[in-house]
Amino acid sequence: DADVTQTPRNRITKTGKRIMLECSQTKGHDRMYWYRQDPGLGLRLIYYSFDVKDINKGEISDGYSVSRQAQAKFSLSLESAIPNQTALYFCATSDPTSGRAYEQFFGPGTRLTVL
Amino acid sequence: AQSVTQLDSHVSVSEGTPVLLRCNYSSSYSPSLFWYVQHPNKGLQLLLKYTSAATLVKGINGFEAEFKKSETSFHLTKPSAHMSDAAEYFCVVSPWGRDDKIIFGKGTRLHILP
Numbered sequence: 001d002a003d004v005t006q007t008p009r010n011r012i013t014k015t016g017k018r019i020m021l022e023c024s025q026t027k028g029h030d031r032m033y034w035y036r037q038d039p040g041l042g043l044r045l046i047y048y049s050f051d052v053k054d055i056n057k058g059e060i061s062d063g064y065s066v067s068r069q070a071q072a073k074f075s076l077s078l079e080s081a082i083p084n085q086t087a088l089y090f091c092a093t094s095d096p097t098s099g100r101a102y103e104q105f106f107g108p109g110t111r112l113t114v115l
Numbered sequence: 116a117q118s119v120t121q122l123d124s125h126v127s128v129s130e131g132t133p134v135l136l137r138c139n140y141s142s143s144y145s146p147s148l149f150w151y152v153q154h155p156n157k158g159l160q161l162l163l164k165y166t167s168a169a170t171l172v173k174g175i176n177g178f179e180a181e182f183k184k185s186e187t188s189f190h191l192t193k194p195s196a197h198m199s200d201a202a203e204y205f206c207v208v209s210p211w212g213r214d215d216k217i218i219f220g221k222g223t224r225l226h227i228l229p
Contacts, residue, residue, distance in 0.1 A: 004158070031214070040124065042205060042219035043159075056215065090158060094214060102147055102166075102214045106158035 004107040023091030032074040117142040121220035138206035149207040
């Protein structure tokens with residue numbers, strides 16, 4: 001089945017380190033998203049990309065950057081990790097032309113801990 | 116502006132009894148409304164969505180939700196809970212055609228008692 005995959009699934013890092021979270025999808029969707037989930041806060045949008053040349057900031061983009069290397073790949077970077085970036089990170093895709101407009105398909109998540 | 120409020124952070128029901136998870140929304144636009152479910156250590160999965168067609172929306176696994184514009188509500192229900200329904204549920208709103216403006220509720224954790 002077509003899928004959204006994220007690597008790594010778990011990561012422990014130290015304050016000040018640069019890290020990259022990767023997302024790949026085989027759904028052929030143009031739109032991709034990065035969210036973070038914190039207990040009791042739901043999901044908040046970090047960045048989104050409507051195609052390879054279109055990248056936009058979401059609600060909480062400070063401290064993060066992204067790269068859309070191809071239609072299928074969307075990476076999230078923390079240039080200098082800090083403890084309050086400890087969270088569960090999700091990648092998602094959507095395809096409004098599919099007839100199932102705006103349903104988002106989520107990866108399994110990356111649990112990031114910054115010490 | 117838009118917002119979504121899930122009225123209960125935790126709900127506990129006995130297996131075989133009805134489930135009600137409450138969601139109220141606010142939107143300046145015609146909204147699309149969704150319910151997603153997250154099982155432990157999993158990503159989110161769409162349960163159902165409202166996109167201005169029928170106000171009573173049926174989803175997977177026996178769940179349904181009713182859009183009530185006058186009450187600005189989109190409550191999720193299921194007639195009979197199953198142990199496998201134990202999960203966290205998110206109500207989500209976005210303006211029609213604007214999933215860059217998507218807003219997630221804070222979630223309701225559903226506990227199923229044997």
